[in-house]
Amino acid sequence: MGVWGPRIWSAWLGFHEKESLMYRVLSLCLVVLAVALFVAVPAGAADKDKADANTHMGKVVKVEGNKIVMVGKDGKDEHTHTLAPDAQITLDGKEAKLTDLKKDLFVRVTTKEGDKNTALRVEAQTKAFDDKDK
Numbered sequence: 721m722g723v724w725g726p727r728i729w730s731a732w733l734g735f736h737e738k739e740s741l742m743y744r745v746l747s748l749c750l751v752v753l754a755v756a757l758f759v760a761v762p763a764g765a766a767d768k769d770k771a772d773a774n775t776h777m778g779k780v781v782k783v784e785g786n787k788i789v790m791v792g793k794d795g796k797d798e799h800t801h802t803l804a805p806d807a808q809i810t811l812d813g814k815e816a817k818l819t820d821l822k823k824d825l826f827v828r829v830t831t832k833e834g835d836k837n838t839a840l841r842v843e844a845q846t847k848a849f850d851d852k853d854k
Contacts, residue, residue: 774833777849780825783818788842790827801829801839808841816844 778797781789786803803809809816811825821827826848830841 774836775828775830777826777828780821780823780827780844782823783821786818788818788821788827788829788839790829800837801831801842802837803839803842804832807839809844810842811844812846818842820844 776792778790778792779795781791781798783789787800788803789798789800791798803818809818809821811820821842821844825844825846827845828843828849829839830843832838832840
């Protein structure tokens, strides 16, 4: 049979079968990764939209006990939020207490989903929030 006998062919085919399997596994991994990214990106956008729906900005009017009274960005629509027991409060990016928040500070409040009166996070700044800070 010459140089290309049965052993040579089986060794040669076996090598290519293993190589083919490796490419199939690699291709499958790439497809799974692409599908995961395709699903994750819209889910992340939905989370951001949900967070935006529960977040609004304005100015501090006053602080009373565990409540913050604020007005919207336009200076109208005075309303009160009660802080959740585990609410996070920051002032100029640093951890703060509710009593640290003074009148006319710029504030961004994130409320509990389905409960616009309960504040989960209060971020206050001495300067106005940029549009990119939403």
